[in-house]
Amino acid sequence: MFVERASWVSMFMIGLLFCSTVTSCAPGEPGSGQSGKSSPGSNQPLMAEKKITNSKDGSVLVWIPGGDFTMGSNKGDDDEKPPHKIKVKGFWLGMYEVTNKQFEPFYELGEVPEPLHWGEKGFNDPNQPITGITWETATAYCQWAGLRLPTEAEWEYAAAGAKQLEYPTSTGAISHDLANYRGIGGKDRWEGPAPVGSFPPNPFGLFDMAGNAWEFTCSIWKPYPYEGAGRENFDQDNREMMVLRGGSWGFSEQYCRTARRRRFASHLTYDFAGFRVAKDGEKAGETAGSDLPTKK
Numbered sequence: 274m275f276v277e278r279a280s281w282v283s284m285f286m287i288g289l290l291f292c293s294t295v296t297s298c299a300p301g302e303p304g305s306g307q308s309g310k311s312s313p314g315s316n317q318p319l320m321a322e323k324k325i326t327n328s329k330d331g332s333v334l335v336w337i338p339g340g341d342f343t344m345g346s347n348k349g350d351d352d353e354k355p356p357h358k359i360k361v362k363g364f365w366l367g368m369y370e371v372t373n374k375q376f377e378p379f380y381e382l383g384e385v386p387e388p389l390h391w392g393e394k395g396f397n398d399p400n401q402p403i404t405g406i407t408w409e410t411a412t413a414y415c416q417w418a419g420l421r422l423p424t425e426a427e428w429e430y431a432a433a434g435a436k437q438l439e440y441p442t443s444t445g446a447i448s449h450d451l452a453n454y455r456g457i458g459g460k461d462r463w464e465g466p467a468p469v470g471s472f473p474p475n476p477f478g479l480f481d482m483a484g485n486a487w488e489f490t491c492s493i494w495k496p497y498p499y500e501g502a503g504r505e506n507f508d509q510d511n512r513e514m515m516v517l518r519g520g521s522w523g524f525s526e527q528y529c530r531t532a533r534r535r536r537f538a539s540h541l542t543y544d545f546a547g548f549r550v551a552k553d554g555e556k557a558g559e560t561a562g563s564d565l566p567t568k569k
């Protein structure tokens with residue numbers, strides 16, 4: 274059980290009342306009270322943004338305008354090759370990784386296993402990302418919240434910030450001042466997960482795309498390029514290789530690269546893996562999906 278759970282559950286409910294409409298929550302808010310170094314204003318995103326708050330779970334989602342980008346890279350592992358052009362339609366993506374305090378009301382329904390380290394110091398801060406859950410649990414949470422996991426194409430497009438950033442940080446570089454990955458230094462004082470929003474966001478206003486928790490996508494790992502990269506390609510008969518993105522507190526910086534892919538079986542749990550939510554576009558013609566690779 275969480276220490277002082279009742280108090281922060283109450284704060285969460287109060288927060289919902291005040292964050293039930295568009296653009297009510299300041300960027301950087303979740304991490305600001307924990308790190309002591311990221312107050313609202315200091316982590317302002319670099320681009321104008323459009324936001325909504327999902328009333329079911331309190332997730333703040335940022336509008337990611339559609340566009341073309343080059344998915345993959347020649348600089349990394351073989352499974353990032355070849356770089357290929359992808360068109361991604363506009364969609365909503367969670368500004369932050371899903372947190373413990375968001376996850377708790379869902380967990381208390383009793384329909385999913387207890388996460389690893391649930392209630393353990395170092396992992397149970399209300400604003401730390403929920404980790405230690407399976408892909409199946411993350412998917413169930415999304416369904417409960419009326420949301421979904423992003424595809425890996427959506428994730429990479431949003432991470433690159435429309436600038437083909439090498440790392441999905443505020444500058445495209447990587448350092449302990451910009452993200453939480455293995456080890457400490459600079460603003461990174463965490464050997465485990467940091468409260469979400471403790472580092473500056475990427476150009477789309479998304480926090481912790483580099484590091485903190487690895488993030489499940491709804492995509493099954495396949496060699497590049499593959500058809501339907503921009504849409505959910507989950508196959509009920511093949512749950513062995515779900516793609517995660519972004520690196521984590523337990524991995525070195527190169528795993529934070531924008532194009533880096535990692536795969537885990539959907540039924541396993543790791544204390545370095547969590548997720549963020551996504552949602553289809555609400556306007557006609559802006560729904561995510563149905564994108565096919567095209568020649569570079």
Ligand SMILES: [Ca+2]
Pocket residue numbers: 453454455456457461462463464465522
């Ligand atoms: Ca760290």
Ligand SMILES: [Ca+2]
Pocket residue numbers: 370481482483484485486487488519520
């Ligand atoms: Ca992350």
